[in-house]
Amino acid sequence: MTVHRDQDRVVTNNTKSLPKDYFKDQVGWNNWDMEGSIPRRKTRPVWVGDVCIGGGSPVVVQSMINEDTLQIDRCVTAIRNLHEAGCEIVRLTVPSLAHAYAVGFIKQKLKETYQDVPLVADVHHNGLKIALEVAKHVEKVRINPGLYVFEKRDPNRTEYTKKEFQSMKDKLKETLKPLIVTLRDQGKAMRIGVNHGSLSERMLFTFGDTPQGMVESALECIRVCEELDFHNLVISMKASKVPVMLAAYRLLAKRMDEEGFHYPFHLGVTEAGDGEYGRIKSTLGIGTLLAEGIGDTIRVSLTEDPVKEISVCYGILQGLGLRRTMVEYVACPSCGRTLFHIEDVLHQVREATKHMPGLSIAVMGCIVNGPGEMADADYGYVGKTRGYISLYRGKEEIRVVKEEYGVKELINLLKQDGVWKDPPYEANGANEQHADMFSGGNGKP
Numbered sequence: 001m002t003v004h005r006d007q008d009r010v011v012t013n014n015t016k017s018l019p020k021d022y023f024k025d026q027v028g029w030n031n032w033d034m035e036g037s038i039p040r041r042k043t044r045p046v047w048v049g050d051v052c053i054g055g056g057s058p059v060v061v062q063s064m065i066n067e068d069t070l071q072i073d074r075c076v077t078a079i080r081n082l083h084e085a086g087c088e089i090v091r092l093t094v095p096s097l098a099h100a101y102a103v104g105f106i107k108q109k110l111k112e113t114y115q116d117v118p119l120v121a122d123v124h125h126n127g128l129k130i131a132l133e134v135a136k137h138v139e140k141v142r143i144n145p146g147l148y149v150f151e152k153r154d155p156n157r158t159e160y161t162k163k164e165f166q167s168m169k170d171k172l173k174e175t176l177k178p179l180i181v182t183l184r185d186q187g188k189a190m191r192i193g194v195n196h197g198s199l200s201e202r203m204l205f206t207f208g209d210t211p212q213g214m215v216e217s218a219l220e221c222i223r224v225c226e227e228l229d230f231h232n233l234v235i236s237m238k239a240s241k242v243p244v245m246l247a248a249y250r251l252l253a254k255r256m257d258e259e260g261f262h263y264p265f266h267l268g269v270t271e272a273g274d275g276e277y278g279r280i281k282s283t284l285g286i287g288t289l290l291a292e293g294i295g296d297t298i299r300v301s302l303t304e305d306p307v308k309e310i311s312v313c314y315g316i317l318q319g320l321g322l323r324r325t326m327v328e329y330v331a332c333p334s335c336g337r338t339l340f341h342i343e344d345v346l347h348q349v350r351e352a353t354k355h356m357p358g359l360s361i362a363v364m365g366c367i368v369n370g371p372g373e374m375a376d377a378d379y380g381y382v383g384k385t386r387g388y389i390s391l392y393r394g395k396e397e398i399r400v401v402k403e404e405y406g407v408k409e410l411i412n413l414l415k416q417d418g419v420w421k422d423p424p425y426e427a428n429g430a431n432e433q434h435a436d437m438f439s440g441g442n443g444k445p
């Protein structure tokens, strides 16, 4: 089956190669910097609208709106806000058939008033009819295999026989088949989203509430999809405990390699909470796996405005060298040798240059250790002697200037080298005012 996306792209059910400029055009930024990077687990590409997950493409950032899906205008605004913040795929919840119809209106309104943002529908308990309806309107459907097929819990049960286990697997296949067939035939994707804490009863009885139970649940669902020749799959193994989540993803990667499944992974720590600790937990879980080469799309789940999740995602990806969506600042912690107020200068350098993602700039307190330790930076601002700083291009000292002109001269060096880009607001004539901020207001170096 072939699905045409646009003139330059032809999708042949996940077998096409990525267009040459894909890594640039995904978010419109220079985000492809894999030099010296982590070898990543090989996965097949899965397309969600115009965004590719896996297949060597940049790790995709996604999130979920927290509006009621019946509130169409609010949802359109929330999706747009997330997308404008850098979220490439947006999920929304679809708990009923009415919500599934509402997604059709949301999609239409997005196209009319903004753009065709790739959407994922989260379908819940016993969701066949809902899933079939919403699959017409979105690019990906997420199901939880532990909840998708209704299993009445029996409080007196002490075991599942092999026969009972198999018959539930058959029921899973029968229930999933219509959804799989429609997604397959439309060239759309599905996430098999297993969550620790919502495994089916037979998985709990057979494997326990363990990473192994999560993995077996996902594998069973993957096999059903394979039997129906459906391969547009993304898999997740979320848990709120970081060690459980790590163990589940690692075990799944191992088992999938053994079985010859190469589906991409969606990473996340579910219910991570808010604030600093929520960010730390998400970074530990997602970052650890990415550092091992596991993971193709990420969602940081915070109990906050979802827009705030996006900068955390990008921080994780940039910190691991997987994407470059920001300027990389290298700065020493300062010590008794520091020759200027490094916090102030770092702030000024950041304000002056933060609009040039892809660049790496070092701010170092002294020349004793600074030039050596900033070795990988493209440019450096280093304390030379009291009242003077040195500007570096890579390891080469280019000029020594008075401290008060340091930031302005750094900008001049970037201009001289042809790497400077005017910040967006300079188009309105604020250019000179911007430069004066760093020159003591007199405009002279």
Ligand code: SF4
Residues within 6 Å of the ligand: 332, 333, 334, 335, 336, 337, 338, 339, 364, 365, 366, 367, 368, 369, 370
């Ligand atoms: Fe101290 Fe210099 Fe190292 Fe900065 S670079 S921490 S000022 S020795």
